[in-house]
Amino acid sequence: MNDFRKKYLSQILGTLLFVLALILGYFEYQRINIENSPIPLGDYYDYSILLYAGHWFLYVLLSLVSIVTLFKLKASNFFLVLFGIASLLEFYFNINIYVIPSMTETQQYILLALGILSLIFGAFNFLKIKKISFSEIILAISLAFGIIYLPNGLITFYF
């Protein structure tokens, strides 16, 4: 059983996370995609990107988490913490700051749950196995703030 866990657990978890990221991304693409429109939709897609870039970045992060987990890379804990903090921040911004949220309620809570799980894993690794250093945590926090602020910076830049 221990051998099985060591060999395959990361691969199963990584694959699941990757599939989840693809599914979430697909549904989100369907949400903003308009086919056969009689009018030019260029600005519509630009505006969609500006409004929803926050959670697209999170899907990209989730994909990265899944890949590093799948291949058992050393950076997996760093990405877990980064994704966890970024998800919580995006959740907080959606609830308390954005009047026009970047996510639907379902998406928010899925990402909140995944973010909390990632942080639990990250904290466990930090306290028990020390697979992540203090400086990596500080870097993850800084990057998470940057990632979540970036769409708002883009909006300011665009207009």
Next chain:
Amino acid sequence: MKAITYLILSLLIYFSVSCNNKPAEKTPMTPDKWKSDLDYLVKTLKARHINPYHTASKSDIYNRVDSLKKRIGTLSEHQITVEFSKIVRALDDSHTGIWTSNPSYYQSYALGFFSFDDDGFRVLRTSKENASLLGTKLIRIDNMPISEVIQRIEPMIQCADNYYSIQARLADELRYGVRLHALGITKNQNTATFEFLLPDSSVQKVNLQTVASHEYEPTLTESLELKDVKKTFTFQKASLGTEKLWFQTTDNLKIGYIYFAGYLNNLQMRRFAIAVSRELIKHNTQKLIIDVRYNGGGNFFNGLQLAKLLTINDNLDFENGIYVLTSRYTYSAGMSNTAHFKELLNAKLIGEPTGANPNDYQDADGFSLPHSQMWVQYSKRHYRFQDSISNGIIPDVHIKPKWSDYQQEHDEVLAWVLKDIRL
């Protein structure tokens, strides 16, 4: 690591000490302190206001100050507050006003009035116990005819700019017990006899008691509203926004409606503007109504974010399809953005002239008086949103509020626009 720990501890101590800075405690007022506050008020307004004597002369204001100083020992706190208000009001400035922090000054009768040009002051909101008063016309307070009541109130209303905002402020002032008493209108601070003219021409006398300011809104359960607007456009049906700023389209997606009664911060406003533009493009909506009738102000630069995003939207009918609904409550930044929408979006203005004038003193800042802690607001800038001088921004189609419309709960302004769009 130790250095980091010391740094964090030092920061924690610094912030805990900083947060302990308590505001100065208010001590009992004496005539000398009131006089000192009065001097500070006039001196500071002179120093900070862009042009305090643009309408009243300096000598007129100083005569009022001298006169009050002579009487100040004989007046109560609330009477002095009212007299301070009269001096500030004499400056005739749309964004200069004074308010006390004493909560009893804001105790009010559970009545909400509206001033109709041809039908006087009528009750549009009241409590459940006095539901029968809805729509009745106020004729006397403690036996004083309404015309005299208005004469006494008018010199002390704050932040009014023209006939329309004066009517709005007067209707609002009629409910404050302490002020009515300080002006010699009522015999008591917290009770008064209001007399109303009923539809059958009989008179109903009602003895009312004031409620605390925080109880006022919850007490007003009965109201006469223009329900047409609620049937067509309502926050519950809104696809985007908050209660003070939301967007909705009609069921056929042909008409967009933005209810713009308040301001969000810059980022929120940008996100809202982007989302509205996105919806307009998505549904190919060409007609847009922007309702600023209850926009009392905020930061007009944030409102400009909305104008900017709408301006670059190629779907909208900029020739005939943008409407802005205005009223006497359209004030300050609400008025400024109305001017922007007119200029940038070629919007057609429908309704009443705005309560604020387009060429006037705006952009408020404030300070507290040292002893009484009364809050003073003053204008820092002079804006010119129009080439000509006018009392309010004059709408393209002026629709006066009529009592008969309220009786039928009919929103004539919105009805006019919807009819114009469908023609």
